Amino acid sequence: MILVFEMSTFLTELRALEIPDDIIEKLKHHFNGASLYIPKPESKSLDEKAQRNTEIYLNFDGKNSRHIRKEYNLSASQICRIIRNQRVLRQRDWTI
Numbered sequence: 001m002i003l004v005f006e007m008s009t010f011l012t013e014l015r016a017l018e019i020p021d022d023i024i025e026k027l028k029h030h031f032n033g034a035s036l037y038i039p040k041p042e043s044k045s046l047d048e049k050a051q052r053n054t055e056i057y058l059n060f061d062g063k064n065s066r067h068i069r070k071e072y073n074l075s076a077s078q079i080c081r082i083i084r085n086q087r088v089l090r091q092r093d094w095t096i
Helices: 007-016 021-031 046-059 065-072 076-095
Strands: 002-005 036-039
Touching: 046 065, 046 076, 065 076
Parallel strands: none
Antiparallel strands: 002 036
């Protein structure tokens, strides 16, 4: 799952977590109103992610994106990126 926060929402969440104000002020200054991407902690090894991505690619038929997103708890953009990367990997395998 990818979390993208608008900065105001993110700052509210930081305050709820009791993040010190000086750190919040530094974040506000650095990101200046931009959205902030915070990946969730990964529990999968690289091999497990590779296997998952292969399964997603093999099961994807162009019409079942919603089902795959729910099954793997991923966003639409993550599914698109995985499919695109898997296609590149497979093309590369054929040209070598």
